[in-house]
């Protein structure tokens with residue numbers, strides 16, 4: 383018998399990865415490149431604003447007049463795509479987010495301007511209502527009280543019907559009008575630019591949030607998406623998590639002749655995460671009462687996430703997204719394997735960015751190494767589009783001497 387039969391050949395791995403290039407080979411092509419990066423930017427309604435966001439170090443709220451100077455050097459470095467978030471600070475907020483798609487909304491203005499300034503830049507627009515509503519939730523409430531009147535929405539029989547008109551139900555039994563008027567006043571003064579309205583928590587919700595009407599919400603979201611498509615968005619990205627909104631948007635885009643010009647990226651598996659704090663700070667979009675637990679997924683809900691991914695694919699999404707990213711790598715992998723024919727995107731959210739940034743500042747680790755390691759894990763899990771606030775840094779890092787990992 384030859385001695386070779388006793389050698390355990392497969393136990394030797396180290397010979398194949400000691401050199402930096404040998405190490406890179408092991409990624410088998412699954413490495414970050416500039417095409418994969420989508421940069422989230424905040425556009426506000428003060429056209430000259432350039433305001434630091436304390437909880438998101440390095441990121442700012444930009445006025446439209448500042449966008450050219452801000453983005454030009456990044457485009458020169460190879461920035462391929464941005465996703466716009468609107469931050470209305472002076473525009474009046476109301477029940478259904480009127481200014482999400484008015485002509486003066488900063489996102490509409492930003493899209494029009496950026497398509498002229500940077501015709502090759504891929505423009506995505508986040509679509510949600512929470513930045514524009516006086517209740518700060520991502521949909522349209524079923525009922526509320528305003529100016530002493532109780533307003534409730536009639537229920538449609540299908541989620542894709544036209545928006546149900548608001549019904550003035552002053553003939554319906556009124557809630558205690560004295561206390562309603564008082565709390566309306568309190569809420570109005572706590573949000574200076576909001577018109578006074580009060581929202582009754584849904585009786586069977588334990589989190590104090592109002593019930594959001596899925597029909598009205600999906601229809602309103604679809605209207606907003608259409609206006610962003612008309613303003614020049616190549617991709618609309620609804621982050622609201624209302625049931626039925628993907629189909630509602632897709633149908634709206636088809637009906638209005640925009641379906642072949644504007645893609646639909648769904649925040650499919652969006653979890654009720656603790657990692658959105660800095661964003662809500664930046665966008666002023668924290669809910670006034672309750673939380674988002676009636677429409678964002680429970681963090682341990684792998685099954686719901688898988689169902690949402692499949693549903694959104696069936697409803698016409700062109701890209702599926704998982705959010706946040708690092709604590710949900712298994713969901714990214716599920717998304718990529720459940721729907722291999724659609725690109726998987728993931729959002730390294732504000733809290734993930736802030737966490738990595740803070741750790742690096744505290745000397746716990748190196749910023750670049752950790753940014754690359756975390757985004758690398760997302761790519762390994764199956765993501766090919768990464769939304770990250772580290773995009774400007776990555777553009778530099780990808781042009782410089784590679785970091786040996």
Ligand SMILES: NCc1[nH]cc(CCC(=O)O)c1CC(=O)O
Nearest residue numbers: 510621622657658661731732733
């Ligand atoms: N629909 C709002 C929205 N769109 C994107 C984010 C989070 C992004 C981030 O944290 O970077 C949020 C916050 C939320 O759902 O409360």
Ligand SMILES: [Zn+2]
Nearest residue numbers: 510511512520
């Ligand atoms: Zn929202």
Ligand SMILES: [Zn+2]
Nearest residue numbers: 536537538595
């Ligand atoms: Zn309803």
